[in-house]
Amino acid sequence: ITEKEVKAWGPFDLVMGGSPCNDLSIVNPARKGIYDGTGKLFFEFFRILSYAKPGPENQRPFFWLYENVVSMRAADKQIMSRFLECNPVIVDARDISAAHRARYFWGNLPGMNRPAIALPGDRLSLQECLEPNCFRTAQFTKLRTITTKMNSIKQTKKAIFPVKVSGEIEDEEGDVLWCTEME
DSSP states (O other): OOOHHHHHHHHSEEEEEEEOOOOTTTTOOOOOOOGGGGGHHHHHHHHHHHHHHTTTTOOOEEEEEEEEEBBHHHHHHHHHHHHHHSSOOEEEEGTTTTOOOEEEEEETTTTSSSSOOOOTTTSSSHHHHHTTTEEESSSSSSBOOOOGGGGGSSSSTTBBBBBEEEEOOOEEEEOOHHHHHOO
């Protein structure tokens, strides 16, 4: 994407982005960091953000947001903060959902520094997210982050499936989450 294309598509009110965390997360022992692999996509976001920002002569509101994993190296976080000219806010989905998924958010959205507050009707425990009347019981209240890795659905070092099935189709090993329960 070129600067000319971004200018032609604009003006923009909001630019949002987030690069894959696999090369930034300390959970991945083979991570490549911010300057290699998917980590360097951060700089693509920054480049496009720079093109999309209105110039000083244009006083219209412009907002932006960038997201990535909390479990990155401190040096990578400092580089991102230096480029984006602000420090991130940490938001953890556990405050408003059944998942424990902490993320950094950089940006200039109004109210970004306010705490996330659950609303009436939000499903805050895993059991509340399971399909009703299916003889399934949550093994945990909150889940760790689930990724595209096959075993990330299993919880704790004991690799326990998050759901226990009871009744006629009881399964010793447990059960995964159904796609209707993941969101």
